[in-house]
Amino acid sequence: MKASKILIIVLLIVVVLLTCVIFVMKVYGKNGSEDKEQTYSLTLDTLYCDIKDSKSIVRINITIETNKEETFELLTKKMYIIKNNVNEIVRNKTEEELKGKDGQVSLQREIKNNLIQVFNEDSIVNVYFNEFVIQ
Known part of the structure; x- marks a missing residue:
C-alpha cells in the first residue's frame, strides 16, 4: 500500500x-x-573607398536593414545617395580609425545615423558589413 x-x-x-x-x-x-516584426534588407554593391592620409583602400559590402516596406523602397530608389554618403564617410576616416572591431562598429553606427538623418527615417534598424577589407 x-x-x-x-x-x-x-x-x-x-x-x-x-x-x-x-x-x-x-x-x-x-x-x-x-x-x-517584418524586416527588409537592402544590400549594396561592393564599394571601394579611399582612406584618408593613406595609400590603402577599403572594400566594403553593406546591407541596410529596415522595418518598413516604404523605407526599403525609398532606399532602393536612392541607392546612389547611400553609396555617395558611405564613400564620403569612409574617405574621412584614417586607417587607424577603421581598424579593429571598434572601428567597424563605430563606422556602422555613423553610417546608420547618417542614413536616418538624410532620409528622415527612424525605421532604419541596422547597417551590416558583409565584407570589410582594408587593402
Missing part, C-alpha cells in the same frame, strides 16, 4: 510539472512569435 501511494504522488507531481511547462511554453511561444 505504501508503494502505491508513493507512485500516485510521484505521478501527480509529474503531471503538474508537465502542465506548468506546457503552459509556460504556450504563453511565451505566442508572445515571441507575435513580437517578431
Whole structure:
C-alpha cells in the first residue's frame, strides 16, 4: 500500500510539472512569435573607398536593414545617395580609425545615423558589413 501511494504522488507531481511547462511554453511561444516584426534588407554593391592620409583602400559590402516596406523602397530608389554618403564617410576616416572591431562598429553606427538623418527615417534598424577589407 505504501508503494502505491508513493507512485500516485510521484505521478501527480509529474503531471503538474508537465502542465506548468506546457503552459509556460504556450504563453511565451505566442508572445515571441507575435513580437517578431517584418524586416527588409537592402544590400549594396561592393564599394571601394579611399582612406584618408593613406595609400590603402577599403572594400566594403553593406546591407541596410529596415522595418518598413516604404523605407526599403525609398532606399532602393536612392541607392546612389547611400553609396555617395558611405564613400564620403569612409574617405574621412584614417586607417587607424577603421581598424579593429571598434572601428567597424563605430563606422556602422555613423553610417546608420547618417542614413536616418538624410532620409528622415527612424525605421532604419541596422547597417551590416558583409565584407570589410582594408587593402
